[in-house]
Amino acid sequence: MRTQVAIIGAGPAGLLLGQLLHTYGIDNVILERQTGDYVLGRIRAGLIEQGTVDLLDEAGVGARMHAEGLIHDGTQICADGVRRRIDFKALTGKTVMVYGQTEITRDLMEARTACGAPTVYEAEQVALHDFAGAQPRVTYRKDGQDTEIVCDIIAGCDGFHGVSRRSVSASAIRTFERVYPFGWLGLLSDTPPVSDELIYTRHELGFALCSMRSPTRSRYYLQCSLAEHVDAWPDARFWDELRLRLDDESNERLVTGASIEKSIAPLRSFVAEPMRFGRLFLAGDAAHIVPPTGAKGLNLAASDVRYLSLALREFYAEKSLAGLDRYSDRALARVWQAERFSWWMTTMLHTFPDAGFDRKIQHAELDYVFKSRPAATALAEQYVGLPF
Numbered sequence: 001m002r003t004q005v006a007i008i009g010a011g012p013a014g015l016l017l018g019q020l021l022h023t024y025g026i027d028n029v030i031l032e033r034q035t036g037d038y039v040l041g042r043i044r045a046g047l048i049e050q051g052t053v054d055l056l057d058e059a060g061v062g063a064r065m066h067a068e069g070l071i072h073d074g075t076q077i078c079a080d081g082v083r084r085r086i087d088f089k090a091l092t093g094k095t096v097m098v099y100g101q102t103e104i105t106r107d108l109m110e111a112r113t114a115c116g117a118p119t120v121y122e123a124e125q126v127a128l129h130d131f132a133g134a135q136p137r138v139t140y141r142k143d144g145q146d147t148e149i150v151c152d153i154i155a156g157c158d159g160f161h162g163v164s165r166r167s168v169s170a171s172a173i174r175t176f177e178r179v180y181p182f183g184w185l186g187l188l189s190d191t192p193p194v195s196d197e198l199i200y201t202r203h204e205l206g207f208a209l210c211s212m213r214s215p216t217r218s219r220y221y222l223q224c225s226l227a228e229h230v231d232a233w234p235d236a237r238f239w240d241e242l243r244l245r246l247d248d249e250s251n252e253r254l255v256t257g258a259s260i261e262k263s264i265a266p267l268r269s270f271v272a273e274p275m276r277f278g279r280l281f282l283a284g285d286a287a288h289i290v291p292p293t294g295a296k297g298l299n300l301a302a303s304d305v306r307y308l309s310l311a312l313r314e315f316y317a318e319k320s321l322a323g324l325d326r327y328s329d330r331a332l333a334r335v336w337q338a339e340r341f342s343w344w345m346t347t348m349l350h351t352f353p354d355a356g357f358d359r360k361i362q363h364a365e366l367d368y369v370f371k372s373r374p375a376a377t378a379l380a381e382q383y384v385g386l387p388f
């Protein structure tokens with residue numbers, strides 16, 4: 001098989017890249033380890049920046065997002081039982097949109113099927129070859145049959161645990177990592193959200209987040225120990241613990257119900273540098289992870305894809321390597337801004353084991369955000385997303 005760009009992974013990064021390349025007339029094949037239903041069943045991000053909205057529009061998949069997505073002008077932060085609002089629109093003139101990763105993935109999959117671009121699901125033993133040279137290859141096995149794809153470029157969009165980053169020799173890559181001493185226990189329920197806006201709560205018992213996917217579907221998170229197992233959290237225990245962390249007004253408004261999904265995710269900051277190795281380009285979680293506190297993971301995948309798709313368009317239209325040569329530096333500059341913001345939000349809002357000096361600094365930090373318009377503006381500017 002021959003294609004121009006072989007894309008590994010059908011998560012948001014791979015599917016969005018594939019769709020943009022298709023609109024530019026660039027052939028691509030996506031190889032995905034899982035089934036399409038499995039990919040759609042993963043409950044992950046829910047909040048997207050304007051830059052991501054614009055990119056989905058450019059890819060021609062924005063119609064349902066605009067019809068069903070919820071525009072948020074601000075967010076609420078609750079500390080010591082007192083809720084305050086960060087007004088994004090007043091502070092930055094910008095807003096964010098609530099539209100689930102599952103829905104984005106579904107829209108992208110449907111668009112790909114409609115345009116007939118190939119996706120190989122349940123591709124096993126995906127392996128990358130010869131990406132140091134001008135003609136890389138990807139091999140995989142499907143239904144017991146081995147296939148080789150010869151291509152110009154490989155896009156590694158296969159997430160943190162994927163094969164692409166691991167295919168690079170250890171001496172060519174440098175990684176930076178911070179693992180946090182807690183995780184997030186998430187619960188999805190078909191109940192109306194407790195508030196029209198997200199509520200980030202700092203509490204001595206641990207951080208909590210009230211989020212949503214639609215006016216009838218809520219997503220709640222509790223900071224939890226990494227030693228916890230989700231089976232130890234029947235719904236009633238989750239709701240009881242959430243009530244302990246919320247302010248009085250939220251407690252009065254909270255509607256509880258049966259969970260439709262519950263899971264624990266560890267929190268990690270991770271960056272691999274560079275993001276380009278010859279003709280292999282990493283994008284999204286394959287190259288970097290942020291803790292979800294700043295809602296940046298999916299948006300970073302989108303900004304990587306924007307830089308890479310533009311560079312590939314230039315490569316094919318102008319026979320120029322200039323954009324591809326700049327890709328890693330350009331993507332990493334934005335990645336590190338999002339890493340810093342996500343780390344800052346995480347350290348400011350979670351309960352850490354150190355209850356001494358660090359806790360006091362943490363309180364002073366949030367106090368400053370509440371009392372200073374420039375500080376609130378800095379939070380808002382990064383939350384709505386730095387320019388792509």
Ligand SMILES: Cc1cc2nc3c(=O)[nH]c(=O)nc-3n(C[C@H](O)[C@H](O)[C@H](O)COP(=O)(O)OP(=O)(O)OC[C@H]3O[C@@H](n4cnc5c(N)ncnc54)[C@H](O)[C@@H]3O)c2cc1C
Pocket residue numbers: 008009010011012013014031032033034039043044045046047101123126157158159160161162163264265283284285286292294295296297298299301
């Ligand atoms: C539990 C959880 C909750 C999250 N919550 C949020 C949130 O609230 N807000 C936010 O912004 N972000 C959140 N994120 C992060 C966000 O979901 C990711 O940043 C986003 O999914 C990145 O997209 P991606 O396409 O780069 O990677 P992924 O979504 O991981 O997609 C990678 C794809 O590659 C496939 N793959 C892996 N290995 C192979 C292989 N060897 N061969 C072929 N295919 C392979 C995988 O099956 C997968 O489909 C969360 C992540 C997790 C895990």
